[in-house]
Amino acid sequence: MAEGEIDLSSFQTEIFMDNYNRDHGTELTTIGYTVMAPLGLYSEKITSINELKDGDTIAIPNDVSNEGRALILLQTAGLIKLDTAAGLVPTTEDVVENRLNLQFQTLESNQTARALQDVTASVINSGMAVDAGFIPSEDAVFLEPVTEDSKPYYNVIAALSEDVDNEVFQTIVAYYQSEGTAKVIEESSKGSQFPVWDEAK
Template sequence: MKKYFRLLAIALVALVLAACGQTEETTKVKVGLVGDKADQWEYLQEVLLEEENIELELVKFTDYRQPIEALQDGSIDMHAALTEIYMDSINEEAGYTNTTLGYTTLNPMGVFSEKIESLDDLADNATVAIPDDVSNGSRALLLLQTAGLIEVDPSKGNLPTVSDITSNPKNLQFEEMASNQTARALGDVDISVINNDMATDAGYIPTQDAIFLEPVADTSKPYYNVIAVQEDQTENETYKTILEYYQTDEVAAIIDEMSAGSSIPVWDGAPQPSGTSN
């Protein structure tokens, strides 16, 4: 009988230890990012592992299309690098189903130059570098329209192309290139329209170094950056937990410090840098 109870006790201890082991098992999530700076995600790596047993693997890409394709084929579990309008345009073009889980930041696009200090100094026939993909290129053209340099066909909405320019009084010459080349092209063009994170990776602070910066307005919403997952994973509790930890004041503070106020949190209730609004 004593032997029986001893074996029973050993079995119970083994079950308890197994249960504890299951409780402590980490959940691994691969997150796709673009660019080198990821202070907020490095912070989340630590806090999520400590508090939720969620282990984040940060997978860094060099252009915006790569994380969309990686999410679609299952190479990553989510990405946090893209505007919603860009993601939707690739979804439509390729038949993909990347889906917004939640919003992160608005990263205003800027006009940069190594040759002039103001758009007032831009000469006729100047060369202008813009991204060559549909959504970022269109965004660049709309920014130049806001700056008073060109006009585009209003019927094209948020997606005009160079062929939709209806007024170009300075006869600007457009050079379309990959988004990750627009900063490198600064030595070869008069002005370059550069995505916020590409400018930051190149060592610029958009709020300080851009000669014209995209204004923040209600029309900015298509350019909100998102955390995206596969279409059938929007109710995944682990992914929702990651979003919840992202959309906090602590992360907002890290973003503000990292970007010198150039990147603006846009989730509900997010603290705003001075002079901005959702």
């Protein structure tokens, strides 16, 4: 999209896009919000975070936005504490309390589901969890809560900054943000992704 090969994209969270813009000097811009796809902690070895033991290994995605999001998820679950100065993009270096001495294995996000046999638990993106046969709302050991602080993790329809007011693009957004689309999202995600365009207004 940055090179003009396509006009719109709909695959990324806002924080992922913001990091991409900063790293690549691009000006991709949100023109509409789509879904919130909660991140989850999954396991083939435990059914509750209370079953985690000292020294257990957890796989997490290794890209900037998802690694930070995964660590914040583990903090929300009460497993670790992070340096508040790291904001929304902490790394494993920002873990300041780790009472179980958990070990973190950082992997490409599309590998965290495959790692389940080799680790105690794995943080997996919602779409990849569904592809792996999970129903996130039912199968996650711990699922990311959807709150007013979730907006950085809302997925977006993005365009180049000069196209923000493009009437055709705004029409596409309007058609996307419809009741019919919401029903398709619920069906295709097995009830594990949530339309957020109303919340984002």
